[in-house]
Amino acid sequence: MTRTFTSSDPATTGTTTINVSSHAFKDPASALAALPQYAAILESYGWVPVEGEQYGDGSRTLVWTNPDTGEDAVTIYVVEGQLLYRVFAIGPSGFDSTPNAIHVVNQLLES
Numbered sequence: 405m406t407r408t409f410t411s412s413d414p415a416t417t418g419t420t421t422i423n424v425s426s427h428a429f430k431d432p433a434s435a436l437a438a439l440p441q442y443a444a445i446l447e448s449y450g451w452v453p454v455e456g457e458q459y460g461d462g463s464r465t466l467v468w469t470n471p472d473t474g475e476d477a478v479t480i481y482v483v484e485g486q487l488l489y490r491v492f493a494i495g496p497s498g499f500d501s502t503p504n505a506i507h508v509v510n511q512l513l514e515s
Contacts, residue, residue, distance in 0.1 A: 419501040420475075422508060423492040435483045436462050442481050442488065451479065456502075459509050460484040469497070478502045480509050 406425040411417040429435040443453065443464040451466040463482040470477065474497035482489050491508045493501035 414495070417504065418499040419493045419495040419504040421492075421494050422501075422504065423490075424508060424512070425490045425492075427488045427490075429486045429488065432461060432483070432486050435486050435488045438488055439464060439481055439483055442490070446479060457506075459506075460489075460513055463509075465502070467502075470494075473497075476501065478505050480505050482509050482512070484513055 406423065409422045409424075411420055414420045427438070429438060439462050443466060446466050446468070447453065451468040454465050454467055456465045459480065460482040461484060463480060466479045468477045468479075469475070475494050476497060476499060477492065477494040478501050480491045482491070489509070489512055491505045491512070493505040493508070495501045
């Protein structure tokens with residue numbers, strides 16, 4: 405399942421788009437095993453892993469700059485039980501959407 409949210413006021417939020425997807429696995433061990441594989445796929449496209457706080461049962465954070473538009477993006481993969489979530493956030497060049505992505509991750513984990 406995937407949901408996309410766009411900001412009606414990017415000047416206030418900074419982040420222009422947030423996309424959240426969820427992927428269900430057979431069990432928690434399978435979801436955790438998929439985490440590095442999903443991150444490796446993004447790395448193969450030029451995303452850069454960053455060290456940061458861990459969320460849920462395990463997480464990976466990656467950043468990327470769109471070479472065509474200069475927009476800065478962040479993806480946080482997080483495992484909770486048998487689910488793996490991807491939270492993707494993108495905003496204008498120079499804007500760090502990480503706090504907005506973390507807010508969404510925290511909302512997912514609280515539900």
